[in-house]
Amino acid sequence: MGIMGYLRDRMGTILAVFIGLALVAFIAGEVIKSGSSIFKDSATEIGEINGTAISYADFNRRLEVSTEQFKQQSGQSISPQITNYLQETTWNQFLTDGLLSKEIEKLGITVGEAETQAMISGPTPDPQIAQQFTNQQTGQFDRARLNQFLQYLQTAKADTAQLKAWGNFVTELIKDKKRQKYLAAVTTGLYVNSLDAQDDYQAKNKLANFKYVVLDYASIPDNKVTISDEDYSAYYNEHKALFKNKQELRNFDYVTFNAAPSKEDSIAIKGQVEKLAADLKASTNDSLFVQVNSETKTPIAYRKKGQLEPQLDSVMFAAAPGFVYGPYLSNGSYKIAKLVSATISPDSVKARHILINPATEGGLDKAMAKGDSIKKLIAGGKSFAELANTFSIDKNANAKGGDLGTFARGMMIPAFDDVVFDAKKGEIKVFATQFGVHVVEIENLIGSSKVVKVAQVDKPLEASQKTQNEAYNKAQAFLASLSGNSFAAQAKKAGLTIKTADNVVGTQAVLPGLDGARALVRWAYKADVGDFSEEVYPIGDQYVVATLTQINPIGYLSLDAVKKQIEPAVRIEVKGKQLTEKLQAALGGNIDQVAQKTGGKVVPVQNVVFANPVMPGSGPEYKVIGGIFGSQPGKLSKPVVGTQGVYVYALDSFVNPPALTNAVREKQTLGAALAQRADGAVLEALKDKANVKDNRAKFL
CATH class of the missing domain: 3.10.50 (Chitinase A; domain 3)
Structure with a gap:
């Protein structure tokens, strides 16, 4: 994702994140416990805003929730860049909260009970609530689902953790409403007069x-x-x-020692994969073979033309079952692929289903038996929609009589696709997946094209221990040779290029060409000018040795x-x-x-x-x-x-342009642009005025 457009200039819109963090907790029904932190638990102050301390424990709890939210919404792994972004976003949340809270308190801005109730269940609920209670099929706000959840919270069955999470969410909802009122008050005070409009008109048209x-x-x-x-x-x-x-920055020089896979490493791994290719060709259980031998465990599922990576796509649709392709190098791995089967299949299927939970039926056998009974009722003319409402645990589909709509191959899990895309129009299938027992009626089959099942095995191209040891030993020898001001001289002697990291922020995790450089930056913020790195730092496929060259303190830098x-x-x-x-x-x-x-x-x-x-x-x-x-x-x-x-x-x-006879449009345009910048400008002004202590470099 380049993240990182994703990952910049968030201060103007950061307010919305507060609500999202609380929503993750109550919708998921699980509150992330502070004791499960992957970081060291500490009550030490990570910062201070206008005299109010921010404890590391509080910061860490919010960071964990933010991390969980990101994983749920994006499905991406947490890379060093993402970690840095989430840490920065979490800090900005505390900063925004601390700065605006004091201003809101000074002005006496409040949100009453009736207003709170209206935000939750009124005619037009808060957008954050509407978003979370949206029907995935229709894309519309599902009031019935919201009411069901609110009623559940009033029952004795309500989970204590969910009640607590809901309370936290409502608290944040109220706080966000206060912030909106404060910023609205600032925006309302902005004014564009006719002279402003005239000047803008002339600037754009003269x-x-x-x-x-x-x-x-x-x-x-x-x-x-x-x-x-x-x-x-x-x-x-x-x-x-x-x-x-506005914050302390540090400069350091560094050299790198390459530990990327050597030519010999590449030959060795390719040889391993060549041996696996023969075994894969002879395999009678391709799924098990992939699970045992492949790094990424790619599921074996039917794919349409264009859904395989280009190298496979060009050969597999013209090959016969049993054909093995490779080894070939792709995305940093050596791969082999076997054509398991090929068939002609519908492009999409229209179906409806009833989902039965084996756990509440006394086991899978009883759930399958119940599915068979429901199938007979459907075949006998019983209303599918009524049966879905009575027996199915898929409430989203039940809102439309169990209808799943029309879906292409790959939109459902492979086990589901394998059954429904191999069925005939009008058939009723009873089968099990990891979600339970499905009773599926095939309403229509649309289109027709060839699909293939391909078993894929990959082995990452990684440096051998020998290659890594050689690079590390060179780096360690270089570090041992350093003394006084000898960094540049020793680098020249060793034929190394000195790279410079200037104005490094204390929380930075990524440097040019070096992802995951957090440990190196952390050292730089503990070191004095002239110090050499405490150790050789492994970063990606490089070993790094550095020397701190400059500390740029808060305030005006010297010439x-x-x-x-x-x-x-x-x-x-x-x-x-x-x-x-x-x-x-x-x-x-x-x-x-x-x-x-x-x-x-x-x-x-x-x-x-x-x-x-x-x-x-x-x-x-x-x-x-x-x-x-x-x-x-x-x-x-x-x-x-x-x-x-x-x-x-x-x-x-x-x-000169024609005389401006009506300045209304120009005033509106200027006013809208001014209002759009107002939120970020207010926060920046409060930040400049505030006394903020940022100790994150010591902990993150």
Whole structure:
């Protein structure tokens, strides 16, 4: 998933997450116990917001719920990137809660009992409730299901954990409503007047036609530029606001030792799979063979053309049963595949079913017998819908008389598909799956195409112990050779490339080319400048040794701390001064004469608007376009230092748009854009004002 678009810029919408966390607990009917944490249990403060401490135990509990929610909703495994994202999201939840709660309390914002009841079971329940009680078949809010759940909570059978989870959910629902009221109050206070609308209209519609001459920075080679200490100081002082750290950051250099599978490893694993290929061809129980020998245990199920990976798809639909393909390398594994069977099958099936729970019937045999009895009743003309409502435990399907709708192969589990896609129209099948005993009536078969069953076995291409040991021993020897300031010298001696990790956040888990670097970052936040890593860190297929080079504390960074970072920009400024002097000396005539004297060329530009300050064919030039819209036609400008170079321009003319007679639409558009930014802007303003202590780097 790239996650990570998924994983960014969440502050503006983070409020909705609070409710989702509570929903997971009460819908699933299980409360995640804090004692089951995969992290170390600790009451140590992980942070503090305006004097209110956040305990690690509280943070960890919410993180666990958030992790469980992610797994349920996405079905993805928890990678280092996802872990980092969930940790950051959980922190932002505490931060948002702490910042807004105090503001809400100051204003006396409340939610009454009647309002709470309306959010839960009123004519228009809260969207979070409506979402969780949605009928999966119709996509509509299922009020009956909500009422059933609420009634259940009132009974003596109600599970204590579910009652507690429901109480937590309602509490969060109320808190979220208060937040909505607070943010609505801020948004309501925003106002766009007619002058704002007029300015915006002019910025988007007034056209400028002009000519310019530019001397590009690239025209001066970098090695011809000498940067003085005064140049650095001037740039630093002018841009000092850019170098203010809101949190501590650290820099370190590191080298890596490759422990990826060698050519010999690849040959060895391929050889193992070649031996398995012969055994798979002779196998009489392919499912068992896959379970015993394959890494991923891919279920053997019928697949349509296009559902197998391309290498298999191109051969299996033209092969005969028993054909074995491979070994072949795919997605980091050597694989073999056997065509188990092929047949012609419907593309989709329309069916309805009754699901019987063997546990409540006294066992599978009795449940199957009951299924056979129900089948006879259906064959005798008894209403399927009535029987479903009486006997089936699938309440979602029962809402439509047991109807499952029309579904393609693969939408159900393989054991279910194998039966219904092999049946005939009008047949009633009684069979068992892991969900219970099904009584299924086949209402219609749609389409027809060839499908194949393929048994797949894979072995990951992994480094041998020998390969790993060799890489580790090299890394360990390098670490042992370090002393004083010898990191760069020893790396050069060993022929290693030094890589740099700058401005690393204390909770970071991923570095360029290094996933799962959490342990390395944790070391960096315990180390002092000049320290070498405590150990060789295994990260993916690399072994890493590092040295801490810089600590960037909260507050303004010193010039020395940012000197390397700002060097390219300072060099540009020095070039800008030189090019400005060259253009300044060429002024005195018209723009054509400036071009002639400087060796440049005149570039005409048409129809540029202030709201989109882009120089055609180049890029954004805010200073230049801004200056043009403040100039007079026919007047040659002074040199302007831009993004790509230094410019001189001459305005030809403006083309004014028709007069704005009705500013309503512009005001509405501006107001909507302002309101959209308001939530995030409010939270950022509160964060800037707040006293926040972030100790996460010590624990996560």
